[in-house]
Amino acid sequence: MAREHTQVLRNLALRVFDDAGRPLRRIHARRHVYSDQDGRGHRLSTNMERVLIITTQGTDANAPIDLEDVENLIFAAPRQPGRLDEIDVYLIPTKRIAEDARQDHRHFLEQRTTKGHNTTWQQRFDTTDNLCGGYSSKYAGFLIATVTESCLQAARSVEATGAGRR
Numbered sequence: 001m002a003r004e005h006t007q008v009l010r011n012l013a014l015r016v017f018d019d020a021g022r023p024l025r026r027i028h029a030r031r032h033v034y035s036d037q038d039g040r041g042h043r044l045s046t047n048m049e050r051v052l053i054i055t056t057q058g059t060d061a062n063a064p065i066d067l068e069d070v071e072n073l074i075f076a077a078p079r080q081p082g083r084l085d086e087i088d089v090y091l092i093p094t095k096r097i098a099e100d101a102r103q104d105h106r107h108f109l110e111q112r113t114t115k116g117h118n119t120t121w122q123q124r125f126d127t128t129d130n131l132c133g134g135y136s137s138k139y140a141g142f143l144i145a146t147v148t149e150s151c152l153q154a155a156r157s158v159e160a161t162g163a164g165r166r
Helices: 002-019 094-111 149-161
Strands: 025-028 033-035 041-046 051-055 072-078 086-093 120-124 143-148
Touching: 002 041, 002 072, 002 086, 002 143, 051 094, 072 094, 086 094, 094 120
Parallel strands: 041 072
Antiparallel strands: 025 033, 033 041, 051 120, 072 086, 086 143
16 A cells, blocks of 8 residues: 555655646656756655655764765655545755755754664654754645645546556
């Protein structure tokens, strides 16, 4: 079921770009990297719990972040965690994500004692002021679409027929 939900979220995010006349072309299947008409790279990420997972190449706050190889991140997630009735689609510059993630990680390292294997960081798209939280508000200006149930049903029917192009 989780894999099915992930594919529905991906298809919806890509459909938002298609409907806006800005189709994306997949250039790296395993890492979900796409290119737009201007050659800009975009990574597509989804999460049913509204958590952006960021992987790094080290444990300190200045470690290279795996998103930094593309210009933007497309993040698709349900408005309410675990529910597919409304889906938010964000287009966020990866430089901004990297700056915010590093700042959160610095605060995390200052506040907690760890064993030092912190190469997976999180940004929670919720409305809290908790460490690594509040990204629904912080990134509100990067929200490009909210897809509702009628669009979801269309995406599911495309998925059911196997006609998805990605």
